[in-house]
Amino acid sequence: MHIAVILPRWVGDAVMATPLLRAVKSHFGDGARITGVMRPVVADLLAGTGWIDAHVFYDRHGRDPAHHFGNAARALRLDRADVTLVLPNSLSSAALAWAGGGRRRIGHAGHRRRWLLTDVVRPVREEAIVPPPVAFMELAAAIGVPAGPLDVELATDADQRARADELLAGLFPDRSGPLVILNDNSSNGTARSWGVDNHAALSRWLADREPGVRVLVHCGPADREQARAIVMRAATPAVRGLGDVAELPLGLSKALYERADVSVSSDSGPRHIAAGFRVPTVALLGPTDPRIGRSDPERCVEIRRDLACSPCDRGECPLRHHDCMRLIGVEEVGAAALGMLRPSTSGPALRTG
Structure with a gap:
């Protein structure tokens, strides 16, 4: 067939x-x-x-x-x-x-x-x-295939894994703690963005509380400036980004997420790449319906605000206040990520705020 x-x-x-x-x-x-x-x-x-x-x-x-x-x-x-x-x-x-x-x-x-x-x-x-x-x-x-497990899954090759290891060693030469990857990029517009200031503050929050932590700011070729801005405002060697990495193929992103201990992401592709490698993830959901994108519910904490205008699923906030993302606090996100790094605390659960 x-x-x-x-x-x-x-x-x-x-x-x-x-x-x-x-x-x-x-x-x-x-x-x-x-x-x-x-x-x-x-x-x-x-x-x-x-x-x-x-x-x-x-x-x-x-x-x-x-x-x-x-x-x-x-x-x-x-x-x-x-x-x-x-x-x-x-x-x-x-x-x-x-x-x-x-x-x-x-x-x-x-x-x-x-x-x-x-x-x-x-x-x-x-x-x-x-x-x-x-x-x-x-x-x-419909073609006779029995229902199987719904776990999403991705793979990398040896070259991709070696490049990821080389990159991490160069970005964090004096650190060997857990790897947390932040992603704030979405091809669907700015409505899903949590912003540079929040990500920089979250990076510092984690660095202050988790010894040796490595916070990596993920980006694609079109998002380099935002990644650089987050690293600059965080102003700590615990935080580095991909903004100045010459080549950013998808295979490198996959291998980096494969090495992550925790992911913090907007509702975008990298959230699901993390799920493909079973990485515990804090998903920041603003304008999107959480029921549509649950690729790994067992390992994901969803943080969102239950507002009258949300979910609108728009690329740009039609009311121009961006409250569905703006009202998500740094400490709430940090506590969720830290709880995943320290599994003795309570596990993932849906949070609506």
Whole structure:
């Protein structure tokens, strides 16, 4: 059997698709060839897992025309999949499955796309919002794959791990304590940001209370200035960042998170990368619905404010007060992170404030 899987566009959602990929590969083994249809960055994210045998790059918003809809559809037609699992709940994803010639095209209802699918899967659960790992696994059930564990999972290679070790040794030459990674970046706008001042204050708070702690400010290529600003305002050798690291491939981020003891993150891709390596995480949730992004509920403390305007799921605060993030206190976040570093204290639990 040849199975094509159209994967989510966003890094966090792609991480939440890993239980499905693992279950499909485990069920069919060498009896199936699995083609991942995805953005190049998602291919980097999933590299090393061993669940995907081939790939078709698809990024309709990307700069490379080779990855646009028409070329991806042609590549899929040449690939001749028996089954196409359509994970994103979008019209364009279903259209790609149809244009790619998949004999069976399986996806959830929505966005007026039923006619593009041969098999429309209705949610088994009655909740209005079904966690993505559960929703994705429902699609696998349509081809006979039994429900498996919902733990998300990622992998690294030896070169990535060696580069991460080298980088950490250079950034923290005189420190060997626990590693806490901070992330305040999101490709969805500023509404999810907790801000430079709060992260700098949190860094100092942790450095004052945890001997030898290493606080690493994570960033991508577009977020270097923010990372530098946090490190500068923290003004302690316990805090270093990736702002001045020349190359920032996703594989390096994965290997760094694999080494982390605790992660503090906005509701963005790095939160889910941390989950992929079972790193205890403090998730700062402002405008987003917590039910949508729970990739590792057993190891995650969610901190949010239960406001009348939240969750709005906007990229920018429509009321311009940003209270859903502004009202989250440094000490509350620090105490949650410290509790994870010292497991004798109470474990992760949902916090709404």
